[in-house]
Amino acid sequence: MTQDILRMTAVQLLERYRDKSLSPVDVAGAMLDQIERVDGKTNGFCLVDRETTLALARESEQRYAQNQTQGLLDGVPVGVKDVFLTPMWPTLKGSKTVDPNSTLNKSAPATAALARHGYVPVGKTTTPEFGWKGVTDNPTDGVTNNPWNPEKTAGGSSGGSAVAVALGMCPLALGTDAGGSIRIPSSFCGVVGLKPSFGEVPHWPASPFGTMAHPGPLTWTVEDCALMMNVIAEFDHRDTYAIPRRHIDYTANLGRSIQGLKIAYSPNLGYVDVDPEVEKAVAKAVEVFRELGAEVVRVDPGFSDPLPAFGHLFYSGAANAMRDLGSRKREKMDPQLVKVADKASRLTMLDYMGAVKESTALRERMAHFHQKYDLLLTPTLPITAFKTGREVPEDWPHTRWPTWTPFTYPFNMTGQPALSVPCGFDSAGLPIGLQLVGARFNDALVLQAGHAYQQANDLTDHRPSLMS
DSSP: OHHHHHTOOHHHHHHHHHTTSSOHHHHHHHHHHHHHHHHHHHOOEEEOOHHHHHHHHHHHHHHHHTTOOOSSSTTOEEEEETTSOBTTBOOOTTOTTSOGGGGTTOOOHHHHHHHHTTOEEEEEEOOSGGGOSSSOEETTTEEOBOSSOTTBBOOSSSHHHHHHHHTTSOSEEEEEESSSTTHHHHHHHTOEEEEOOTTTSOOSSOOTTGGGOEEEEEESSHHHHHHHHHHHTSOOTTOTTOOOOOOOOTTTTTTSOOTTOEEEEOSSTTTOOOOHHHHHHHHHHHHHHHHTTOEEEEOOOOOOOOHHHHHHHHHHHHHHHTTTOOHHHHTTSOHHHHHHHHHHTTOOHHHHHHHHHHHHHHHHHHHHHTTTOSEEEEESOSSOOOBTTOSSOTTOSOSSGGGGOTTTTHHHHHTOOEEEEEEEEOTTSOEEEEEEEESTTOHHHHHHHHHHHHHHTOOTTOOOGGGO
16 A cells, blocks of 8 residues: 555545545655655655654644645645745755754745645755755765666756655655756656746745746646646745736646647757667657647757856856855855856856846747747757766766756746656666747646646656665
8 A cells, every 4th residue: 555655646645635545644654654765775855854744744634534625735745845945944955054043934935835735745855055056966965866776866956856756755846947957857867847937936035046046846747747836836925026926727728639739849959969869769759749639840949059158147146145155164065066156256247248148039039939839849858867976977078067958958048938757768777858848938838738748658657666
């Protein structure tokens, strides 16, 4: 029965709660036991508080007994990336420089919304320091490893959240994405991850990475992803960047056909070197969209690699996160983070504004592109997971992580919704991700198409061996 629980989606758990065949306490206990059993190999969680989690599960169980359930996710376990404020637990952001007490008794918009809907938080998931890179390790918590092969990286910066979902430690998890940090670990770990449109999900305090940072869900299914969006997209006055609430039900159109959609397929954006096994798996996935009735055209979006501009914007954000930290605190930090932040601090105002100008031009190009195409399909990443504990693959010609994430960061610059869905495995058994990109604020269509693909090419029963 425990293994059955660990494989259930949030939607399935809610059905069992309602018919009283499972209780939130049973489920929370099973998932806490799973964390104890397998997370020593992966390090997905940096904080687990069994007493608090079970107390919240008992409150949910009582609400079900009294037929007074609370919201859309009552009793569902959720992993919370350790950059989101939680009132009962400190939020350290993977850093020794954060005073734990300064973060208590506060909620982020996403965790506040989840609490209103009765969630059961199972712990804080591991992040690199301040979420600064595409793999997950930090000076406080160590290295997070891949659930399919612990000798490989889980990706990052939401690596802990992806591991937690992949190994049945929770069906839902929160992540953030300023350059691919939801989609990268989703691809490497074989789970679903959505970077919503910027402003779609309220976020507070504001990220030091500015308008490139997007909070969003990591789940096992697109259906669960849409359900979680219904909660975390709720209004919160503290985010002054958030768009007006449109009260969209992201689950409403999941069952609709995608027949007639006009979809662009770009296997390499016109400039990316892609591993042949990744290219083959993504091309096979694209054929599924054709079989579902979509009109698929192979075409590149027509922009050159914006990596230099992204680097200016992103690493300026890293420098911004550290602007008030003195030399003693910097000595406690990831030395590579200190290095990139120091370099970014020497950029001129014109360097930064030039990057903003390029980002704006990219937004305009993609807005024009989506006048013709409903969606853009690409690989999520050009490679599968590499050796753990490294920022870049072995024998890689570059030293920094964005050089191997060329499909993700352009869409942080544009603010578009982008979804990673598992689409296969390489010859070593490591997951491969398909990325679906939509026009800004058309998150519901991205989820609808992702769900249609996942239903037609169902890999949801294929779990990592560490599950058992």
